[in-house]
Amino acid sequence: MRPEANDLLNGGFGTMLMDIAPNLNATYSTGSAAMIGLLMYCAGLEYERGADVRVKENDMFRAIFREATGHLDGDLQNRVSAAGQGMDEDFHISALNVANDALRELLIELHAHVEEVEAKWAREIEHSILTALNQSAKLRAIAVPQL
């Protein structure tokens, strides 16, 4: 599809902010129109990068699970080990979200677990998790254009 959805949304963002919002009479409507323009910008950003962000995040989290598996035991080890072996095959955003949510839940559990363990390996896993969370936050950052 050309123009792509993000091009359409960015075009709408500009029109909403520069043409429509300033010409509305009601203060609240002007603000809402500008805000809808910003949402169109965010949607365009997400259209372009949404799948890439989720796949990268999922890969990062799975790598941590593979790193941690050998240090765990019992049910947690089984679940972490299984999650570490997976890979994304369905690249619809909805499918990637299902995988991403499951991996995030398990990451939270693993993170809480290693925080309670007094061992060098636990600190290393903890550092890997915090580094991955930093990268995740940067991948999902939204730079709003200065208006």
Place this chain on the structure above:
Amino acid sequence: MSELTPLEPALAELAEKFSDYLETHMPDVTTADVEAMERIHGGASRETFRVKVHLRTDASMPGETRGMILRRDPVGSLIDTDRDVEFNAYKAFYGGSVPVPEALFLEMDEKWLERPFFVMSEIVSGAAASPFAPAPYGEHAGTLGEQFWRHLGTISATDIEANGLAEKMETPALDQCWKKELDYWEGVIDADQLEPHPIARAAIRKLRRSPPPPAQKLSVVHGDYRTGNFMFDEHGEITAVLDWEMCHLGDALEDLAWALDPMWAADGPEMPGSLIPRAEAIAIWEKESGLKADPAALEWWELFSNLKGLGIWISSSHEYATGDNKDPILAFSGLYCTSRHNEIVAERLLKAFEEAN
């Protein structure tokens, strides 16, 4: 109501009902004609309207026009707060050195405007700036910064018995202030998250592992004291401190940390609120409040503030996605502000870990 002059057509019915309310509740007034009413962005937590009302006490006299702000409960909201919290805070501080609008009416009966509401006087001079704009105060940044941090110090120093808020609000023990707030915001995240939040969860665990020292005293906490929530005029005077809807009693460092949050520091965290340098800001607050900003305690409250922000944004996403309120500001807060606070918290957690290990 008589002689309704032009106003937003969609608001004509609300204006008429508001007029009826004023005529019933202002004993000296014979007619209260709404001359103008417009909805404004006063935060997504309440529907906010700017109203011009012509009041007459005698039909043969010209009367006077008065500006009012009407804040009505929405169908869904960014922050779940009781409207009387904000109303009581305005009443407590009105007439003091911290400028606030006069609280006029608090109405819980839904028969008047379909939902509870309160009314306050309009601040006629000044405007608020965007919390995300770089250098929003220009040449007035210095003088506004001095006032901004001094007013916060005054709020922190306020005698909660003398101003009546101790009777109207929960009074936690000094060593429980942190826990009450953390429990509350963790509960918000538990209830409203649309997806798992590993960064917020890591912050919650860290905050619980190392609680701050007890509050130095039980203080009024504005709850949303930041750039963007005050009005200032062209002379560089703060004319009103607004948005007290999350006001409560607790540790004054909570407000200090919230005001210092990098979220409201478009020009960098060392220039909080884009006003004056951080060290200078803290010194002014300490002098005015008579309290100390212990670095370790403040560090705890700063991480807590970041988490509280996440709680608000997660809640706004939930409201937009599942509620009846489709105000686009809810969606934007849920998207942009969540991503920004996640960045801030993740960086803070990693830095703290690397310094400790």
